[in-house]
Amino acid sequence: MYLTVQRVASARGERGINGALYAHHANRDAPMWRAPDIRELERSSRGTQVARRTDVKPGGNSVECFLDIAFPDDLSEPELRSLLAGVRSQLVSSRLDVSTAPVAISFSQNLGEGVRAIDNFDQLQRAAIQLLRTYVSGVQKPATPVDIIATTDDAGWHFELSGPSKVRIQSERAKQELVRVNVPYEVAEELRETYGELHLFVAEWVTHLSRDELDHLGGVRILHEGACVWQWPDTGAVELGR
Numbered sequence: 480m481y482l483t484v485q486r487v488a489s490a491r492g493e494r495g496i497n498g499a500l501y502a503h504h505a506n507r508d509a510p511m512w513r514a515p516d517i518r519e520l521e522r523s524s525r526g527t528q529v530a531r532r533t534d535v536k537p538g539g540n541s542v543e544c545f546l547d548i549a550f551p552d553d554l555s556e557p558e559l560r561s562l563l564a565g566v567r568s569q570l571v572s573s574r575l576d577v578s579t580a581p582v583a584i585s586f587s588q589n590l591g592e593g594v595r596a597i598d599n600f601d602q603l604q605r606a607a608i609q610l611l612r613t614y615v616s617g618v619q620k621p622a623t624p625v626d627i628i629a630t631t632d633d634a635g636w637h638f639e640l641s642g643p644s645k646v647r648i649q650s651e652r653a654k655q656e657l658v659r660v661n662v663p664y665e666v667a668e669e670l671r672e673t674y675g676e677l678h679l680f681v682a683e684w685v686t687h688l689s690r691d692e693l694d695h696l697g698g699v700r701i702l703h704e705g706a707c708v709w710q711w712p713d714t715g716a717v718e719l720g721r
Contacts, residue, residue: 481520482548484532484606486599487540491675494543495534495690496606500614501526507551512581517549520583530614532606534690534711544588546603551581556611563604570596624710625696627685629703635663638681638701648686648696660684678709 484498503526505511511524520526550559559582566577566584573596574587588599625648626641639659640648648657660681662670670677682699683689693699693711700710 480548480550480552480554480611481517481525482550482607482611483521483545484603484610485545486543486602487535488543489535489540492673493535493676493679496532496603497535497537497540498532498606498610499528500530500610502529502552502614503527504552506553507581509551512551514580515549515578515583517547517576517578517583517585520549521547530610532610532613542589544592544599544603545586546600546607547585548607549583554582556608556615559611560608563607567597567600567604570600572596624698624700625682625686625693627682627699627701629701629708635661636667637661638685640685641702648688657685657687679711682711 480503481501482498484496486494487497488494503509503511503524548559548563550562562579562582562584566575566586569575569577570586573590573592576585577583586600586603588596592599625644627638627644628641630637637659638661639645640657645657662677662681667677670680674680678701679690681701682693686693686699688696690711698711700707702708
């Protein structure tokens with residue numbers, strides 16, 4: 480298996496995790512895992528793609544940090560988690576490469592990320608495990624997205640969690656006050672002009688959760704007048720207009 484996850488940023492200010500999982504159909508007794516070379520696998524022997532995650536549309540994105548893992552197809556999730564914990568304990572700089580048969584792991588982050596190495600590694604390893612589970616379970620999104628209800632009046636847009644989603648977040652996360660977010664029309668237009676996006680900001684403001692945390696809950700969707708007008712990740716819905 481070759482598993483790669485990256486946190487990327489687009490020129491429009493979008494940020495998220497892109498990743499893919501490739502299978503080689505080769506267990507730990509196969510010769511290729513005696514001394515795995517992760518860069519060689521990346522270049523010429525990636526295998527067959529069996530799962531993917533795309534938060535940000537590919538093309539022209541900058542990579543803020545990445546985690547690459549090469550391991551045999553029969554390696555269990557607990558084994559992988561244990562190996563990643565060992566790598567994490569060795570992380571003291573912005574880059575670390577570890578190769579211990581039958582697994583190779585490579586982590587790197589931009590120098591500008593500074594002391595965030597542990598946080599970045601944790602974010603990426605959660606995404607990696609989730610992608611592996613997607614392949615093992617055969618289910619892309621087992622959880623129901625969090626719902627945000629959008630309404631309008633003369634002042635602008637108003638966003639708040641649906642009743643069930645509010646209860647769900649407060650039960651699964653630390654208790655916190657979840658209130659309605661109001662976005663004047665002119666502010667909404669400024670966000671679209673500057674970042675090409677409104678809903679990603681709204682989702683984080685309303686839930687007080689990061690995109691990574693929202694993904695663990697099954698993503699998020701915005702409903703307006705009973706219809707889903709936007710969903711993340713993997714949506715083709717059009718942004719709300721004025």
